[in-house]
Amino acid sequence: MASSSGPALNEEIQCSICLEVFTDPVTTPCGHNFCRTCLSECWPNSQTCFCPLCKERFSRRPKLKINTTFREVVQHFKEKLSPGESEVFCDFCGERKQKAVKTCLTCQSSYCDSHLEPHLRVLRLKKHTLINAVENLEDYICQKHERPLELFCRDDQTCVCLSCTEGEHRTHNTVPMEEESQDKKARNQLVQTQTDIYQMIQDRMKKIQEIKHSVELRKRNTEESVKIFTDLIRSIERCQSDQLKMMEEQQKAAEKQAEDLIKELDQEITELKRRNTELEQLSHTKDNLHLIQCAK
Template sequence: MSAASCLLTEDQFLCSICLDVFTDPVSIPCGHNFCKDCITEHWNINVQCRCPNCNKRYNKRPELQINTFISEMAAQFRQSAQQKTSRSSSEQQVVKPEVHQMIQKRRLKIEEIKASVQLSNKDADREIAEGVQVFTALKESVERGQAELIKTIEEKQRTTEKQAEDFIKDELSTDISLCPGTSPAVDSFLFLSYKGLFLILLCKMLSLLLIVANNLQ
């Protein structure tokens, strides 16, 4: 019987009226099989007795013959289907925890990646802030050094100018005192000459100081 069930398809175990596996299958004279309740109800609501499959007409309601072979095959088929359903349900119950565990692992991995990215962003922001602070301090230090250098050069320049002016005045006074009998015009000429030399010397010194200052910047 098991070998015979392998040769039958699923459709052969289905009632053509209810489209489900036979329950109490019976045969009618034309050879077609139906559930006993299905064919009985079908003929109860129809005036003429006809086969639902081949439409063969019967003058009077034929006697229903219990089909033991189909009944046994349908029972075996139903049992096999229930076993498959039970086995599939068990497999799903086994698979579900594994799938759930895999999903949880992936979620944890995603959370770890997000946390790592956030930490990396914080580190980058901190490094940028520290770098800006260092370069700002360095810039301010350079600017202060430049200002101090310019101030020192200007002070030296003023000191040099004062020393040169005092020196020229002293030398001019000495030269004039060593020349007795000089007229006021000569004295004025000598003073202007020394003053011109002083201005030339002063211009050269200023040019030299400016060149040095530009090179330092």
């Protein structure tokens, strides 16, 4: 089928993590594309790496290289949709054209506020499909049937018109573009929530490791302090033991010296008593007096 895939391409060039147009797109081994920065932030460590979209896990961290071909496609599409480079004007204004505010896919025309008024008032025109004014209208129109691409084929992952669903897409699973867009946003939000939860888990695991490391460090410091204190106590006890031993030796030496001195004094006392006894005996005899005088 030759229908344009503009709206589908617009979603395909959006990163499912940041929901913005890709910046430096990289491709995972499972085939999904992400911004290099977004994917790097989802992989805070090299131990656990998985695809944020399909959750496939990789045994080792893949080497991410920028998909240069895809980056050129994204760049081309960004330049095509870049605001300010081109303006959409009303197809029904005269010489002084006003800027268009809406594009009708049914009429395949763009309208300013004034010329849009019938689409907001006339019942038949109210049924037309209005979108924000676009310059590349052909991207929103089926080139085969020239009808608005209002549906999305989930089997072929492309936009289709109502006539397409009556032909080659007849048995395919097709849904309104609004429903697919909402489902896409819901899936992206779910992926983002899962990514946020995973990041929260990683942050808490990191915090647990930090707490364990802090406890282990404190334990080692405590053990070292206890060892130092124990060694200090043992050193003090050794000094006390040496001091007590020295004091005991000094006491024994003093006691020995005192005993020797007492023994010497006892001997002197004994000798003096003996001499005193002899003198008393001599004093009772007559001759003793003479001897005493002679002795003097």
